[in-house]
Amino acid sequence: xxxxxxxxxxxxxxxxxxxxxVSALNLDIKDNQFVxxxxxxxxxxxxxxxxxxGYVTPDAGTIRVGDRVxxxxxxxxxxxxxxxxxxxxxxxxWPHKTVFENVVFGLKLRKVPAxxxxxxxxxxxxxxxxxxxxNRLPNELSGGQQQRVALARSLVVEPGxxxxxxxxxxxxxxxxxxxxxxxxxxxRRTGITFVYVTHDQAEALALSDQIAVMHxxxxxxxxxPDDVYRRPANKIVADFMGIVNFLPGTVVxxxxxxxxxxxxxxxxVEVPAPVHATYSPGQPVDLSVRPENIRLSPGAAPGxxxxxxxxxxxxxxxxxxxxxxxxxxxxxxxxHPLERxxxxxxxxxxxxxxxxSVFSRAAAH
Amino acid sequence: MALLTLAxxxxxxxxxxxxxxxxxxxGGAILALIVLVxxxxxxxxxxxxxxxxxxxxxxxxxxxxxxNLRALxxxxxxxxxxxxxxxxxxxPLAWAVSRTNVPAKGLIQLTxxxxxxxxxxxxxxxxxxxxxxxxxxANVFLREVLGIDGGFNIFTMSGLVFVTVLHTFPFVYxxxxxxxxxxxxxxxxxxxxxxxSKLRTALTITLxxxxxxxxSGTLLAFVNAIALFGSQAIIGLPGRVVTLPxxxxxxxxxxxxxGVASALSLLFIAxxxxxxxxxxxxxxxxxxxxxxxxxxxxxxxxxxxxxxALFAVCVVAFFIAILLPYGTLIAVSFSKSWGLGxxxxxxxxxxxxILIDYDVTxxxxxxxxxxxxxxxxLCVFLGAVISWIDIRTxxxxxxxxxxxxxxxxxLPGIVMAVALLxxxxxxxxxxxxxxxxxxxxxxxxxxxxxxxxxNSSLRQIDPSLxxxxxxxxxSWGTRMKEITLPLIRxxxxxxxxxxxxxxxxxxSASILLFSSQSITLAVAVYNLYETGYTxxxxxxxxxxxxxIAVAIGIARQFGxxxxxxxxxx
Numbered sequence: 001x002x003x004x005x006x007x008x009x010x011x012x013x014x015x016x017x018x019x020x021x022v023s024a025l026n027l028d029i030k031d032n033q034f035v036x037x038x039x040x041x042x043x044x045x046x047x048x049x050x051x052x053x054g055y056v057t058p059d060a061g062t063i064r065v066g067d068r069v070x071x072x073x074x075x076x077x078x079x080x081x082x083x084x085x086x087x088x089x090x091x092x093x094w095p096h097k098t099v100f101e102n103v104v105f106g107l108k109l110r111k112v113p114a115x116x117x118x119x120x121x122x123x124x125x126x127x128x129x130x131x132x133x134x135n136r137l138p139n140e141l142s143g144g145q146q147q148r149v150a151l152a153r154s155l156v157v158e159p160g161x162x163x164x165x166x167x168x169x170x171x172x173x174x175x176x177x178x179x180x181x182x183x184x185x186x187x188r189r190t191g192i193t194f195v196y197v198t199h200d201q202a203e204a205l206a207l208s209d210q211i212a213v214m215h216x217x218x219x220x221x222x223x224x225p226d227d228v229y230r231r232p233a234n235k236i237v238a239d240f241m242g243i244v245n246f247l248p249g250t251v252v253x254x255x256x257x258x259x260x261x262x263x264x265x266x267x268x269v270e271v272p273a274p275v276h277a278t279y280s281p282g283q284p285v286d287l288s289v290r291p292e293n294i295r296l297s298p299g300a301a302p303g304x305x306x307x308x309x310x311x312x313x314x315x316x317x318x319x320x321x322x323x324x325x326x327x328x329x330x331x332x333x334x335x336h337p338l339e340r341x342x343x344x345x346x347x348x349x350x351x352x353x354x355x356x357s358v359f360s361r362a363a364a365h
Numbered sequence: 366m367a368l369l370t371l372a373x374x375x376x377x378x379x380x381x382x383x384x385x386x387x388x389x390x391x392g393g394a395i396l397a398l399i400v401l402v403x404x405x406x407x408x409x410x411x412x413x414x415x416x417x418x419x420x421x422x423x424x425x426x427x428x429x430x431x432x433n434l435r436a437l438x439x440x441x442x443x444x445x446x447x448x449x450x451x452x453x454x455x456x457p458l459a460w461a462v463s464r465t466n467v468p469a470k471g472l473i474q475l476t477x478x479x480x481x482x483x484x485x486x487x488x489x490x491x492x493x494x495x496x497x498x499x500x501x502x503a504n505v506f507l508r509e510v511l512g513i514d515g516g517f518n519i520f521t522m523s524g525l526v527f528v529t530v531l532h533t534f535p536f537v538y539x540x541x542x543x544x545x546x547x548x549x550x551x552x553x554x555x556x557x558x559x560x561x562s563k564l565r566t567a568l569t570i571t572l573x574x575x576x577x578x579x580x581s582g583t584l585l586a587f588v589n590a591i592a593l594f595g596s597q598a599i600i601g602l603p604g605r606v607v608t609l610p611x612x613x614x615x616x617x618x619x620x621x622x623x624g625v626a627s628a629l630s631l632l633f634i635a636x637x638x639x640x641x642x643x644x645x646x647x648x649x650x651x652x653x654x655x656x657x658x659x660x661x662x663x664x665x666x667x668x669x670x671x672x673x674a675l676f677a678v679c680v681v682a683f684f685i686a687i688l689l690p691y692g693t694l695i696a697v698s699f700s701k702s703w704g705l706g707x708x709x710x711x712x713x714x715x716x717x718x719i720l721i722d723y724d725v726t727x728x729x730x731x732x733x734x735x736x737x738x739x740x741x742x743l744c745v746f747l748g749a750v751i752s753w754i755d756i757r758t759x760x761x762x763x764x765x766x767x768x769x770x771x772x773x774x775x776l777p778g779i780v781m782a783v784a785l786l787x788x789x790x791x792x793x794x795x796x797x798x799x800x801x802x803x804x805x806x807x808x809x810x811x812x813x814x815x816x817x818x819x820n821s822s823l824r825q826i827d828p829s830l831x832x833x834x835x836x837x838x839x840s841w842g843t844r845m846k847e848i849t850l851p852l853i854r855x856x857x858x859x860x861x862x863x864x865x866x867x868x869x870x871x872x873s874a875s876i877l878l879f880s881s882q883s884i885t886l887a888v889a890v891y892n893l894y895e896t897g898y899t900x901x902x903x904x905x906x907x908x909x910x911x912x913i914a915v916a917i918g919i920a921r922q923f924g925x926x927x928x929x930x931x932x933x934x
Contacts, residue, residue, distance in 0.1 A: 080837075082836070086836045090829055094852075105837055106838060109838045154836075
């Protein structure tokens with residue numbers, strides 16, 4: 001009942017050229033899903049959220065909730081008539097109202113009888129672990145507690161859709177992780193459609209059913225966390241989703257689906273690669289591979305990719321090595337701390353085709 | 366395409382948004398501003414160049430006649446001297462409070478605040494009681510007791526400058542001290558570690574940093590000084606020192622010369638606007654001081670024994686600016702007949718006269734209380750709506766609205782009155798001599814204060830607080846009532862007080878607009894003074910000050926304790 005279909009949505013600030021906050025966005029948010037809009041600041045994710053909420057009128061395109069249009073360039077149903085919930089980055093807990101008054105506000109607007117409203121507020125506060133704090137004023141609460149008040153205030157009116165704008169970004173690391181778990185459980189329990197905005201890819205991976213990666217006002221990829229992490233649609237997504245090495249190479253042979261595999265030559269060594277686009281032999285490409293998917297072995301075997309360790313960083317649960325290929329390309333690799341190499345060691349590299357992606361070098365970036 | 370409501374809160378509205386409460390309030394505020402400010406000013410312009418056809422005759426007279434030119438010259442002289450002397454008094458006091466270990470800083474702060482709040486026409490009356498050439502008690506004392514002939518004659522340009530400076534030096538003082546306090550000691554320490562002496566540091570580092578604020582305060586002093594009708598009439602007219610406000614006032618004697626008065630008013634506006642424009646430009650340059658504003662730590666200079674000398678200067682300032690005028694007014698108000706034999710003729714008769722026996726003063730007090738209460742409330746709400754439009758909406762032309770709300774800053778009181786007269790005399794509604802025209806004058810004159818008070822409060826409130834209520838289903842009216850207004854309430858109370866205080870003592874515009882029914886407190890004081898009722902005037906002045914004190918007390922009780930200057934940014 002509360003899915004969101006976004007079709008061809010655009011919003012420009014200032015001039016049309018170069019001023020697109022959101023450009024021709026298409027997104028199908030299914031009911032009961034936890035969907036994250038992910039991207040660096042300025043990528044259009046917050047504008048998209050505010051378009052969904054109805055604070056912003058689009059310049060083109062439509063937003064539908066269910067089968068009904070709520071936003072188009074002709075007009076928008078104002079936020080106060082959408083029945084959505086929203087949690088703001090700065091929480092926006094009203095400083096002149098107590099916790100109880102903050103949370104009961106939406107119920108009063110819906111003319112819920114006082115006693116029923118009271119019970120519902122207390123239940124919701126208990127659900128977000130704020131039981132007993134209902135008479136406090138916001139300035140007597142910690143950041144995490146204010147965050148829960150904002151959450152309770154949105155949840156108590158049982159919205160079909162809850163919009164969250166970087167709700168965890170003002171919390172310290174420990175609390176953020178705790179709230180992350182709670183948010184996920186909450187979404188599962190209530191079945192509310194969550195649209196969650198963040199710039200933190202780890203948060204997005206941990207929470208989401210679907211991630212929409214945005215950059216420069218455009219949707220780069222829309223898929224499951226595993227999809228966007230392991231099978232990024234382009235270099236922008238690959239780069240944004242975590243540390244990645246781009247190894248310049250040339251397509252050797254085996255192009256086309258028939259071959260099943262592609263071979264890319266790096267430093268004259270052939271490396272198998274997955275097929276997810278059509279490349280022709282001789283084409284310059286970048287092979288992208290994440291540091292944890294590079295396995296190192298002592299010494300360089302003939303015919304295998306070799307490198308020299310130039311630096312290392314001990315990270316506790318793993319060790320990160322900076323390596324240099326013969327061609328001079330630098331890359332990073334992460335291994336278990338039990339496998340130790342020293343700076344200056346020659347190592348052999350092996351990369352599994354399933355763990356890497358190939359991008360045309362002329363492509364964006 | 367059908368727009369819809371998902372899970373509607375209990376309110377169903379089929380009307381387009383602009384027809385709802387929001388549209389009505391916004392439209393009302395825009396209309397009010399046009400009627401209050403824009404149309405009167407336009408009609409002033411029209412009256413100055415239109416006499417059954419386009420004419421330059423009124424401007425020719427305004428700039429050609431000796432009487433008008435002398436008034437213009439006197440106003441500029443008065444403004445210039447007042448500005449200079451405001452620096453001479455305001456800067457040392459500001460420096461003493463902000464940068465030295467002078468004792469009793471509270472006394473200086475009190476002197477500045479009280480001087481600013483005291484209506485200058487009351488100070489003028491107090492000093493006339495002391496220094497009028499024949500009957501002034503100080504002069505009489507010199508002549509008859511000490512045998513010295515040739516005391517100080519208050520009815521001169523010097524006398525006028527003296528009385529005016531007592532009201533205007535706080536502008537320089539307040540701006541200079543806030544600038545001095547925001548200059549972090551590290552700037553000066555950096556110069557000193559490089560080998561600069563204290564004097565060199567003060568001249569090359571501190572002074573340039575605070576100079577824009579000082580200049581800005583001086584221009585405010587100038588603008589306020591030349592606009593004061595009361596003191597210029599009370600002191601200037603007996604000494605034949607005619608200035609722009611008193612000249613414009615005289616042009617309304619029968620037969621009234623509306624055209625020339627309008628032309629002269631526009632010249633007056635031009636002077637004021639140029640000064641205010643420069644003031645804003647200077648103040649804008651101050652921004653680099655406030656960059657380090659967060660937690661600035663000013664360097665305090667240890668003056669050693671010299672601090673007692675400086676303290677003595679501060680005490681003298683307090684004595685001249687506060688103790689002398691107030692002491693005089695209190696003494697006069699309890700005298701049967703003001704003169705040297707004070708202790709022999711004490712009486713309460715003057716208070717009985719103005720509060721009980723004389724219906725005009727009784728009515729004037731009630732009128733002023735009522736007008737000030739209504740005007741302050743209207744200004745604050747109008748200001749809140751205008752600044753809300755500016756800050757929270759994307760309404761086309763909202764910046765114009767903001768500028769329109771600033772226009773009255775450039776209108777001296779008497780000019781506002783001339784503009785309103787021009788406009789409403791032409792209208793089919795007979796407003797002349799009613800409460801309504803006074804109310805229009807007051808709200809129009811002081812709406813910038815309401816806008817500024819609301820503006821600074823509103824800017825401190827994140828828009829998400831309103832948005833959070835909106836997404837929960839709150840209509841515009843509910844959001845204002847439940848969220849925005851309660852949050853800006855302290856600022857609105859401060860703004861209310863900022864309007865109430867000057868309206869209670871408003872004379873410059875009222876003097877042209879009152880009637881015997883709508884007479885106000887300040888007009889009653891002026892009229893009584895003109896008719897020679899020295900002692901009841903003093904009693905009325907004291908009542909005036911008590912009302913202001915009570916209003917400040919009440920407003921502090923309700924909404925915090927911010928009180929600032931009339932104009933400025």
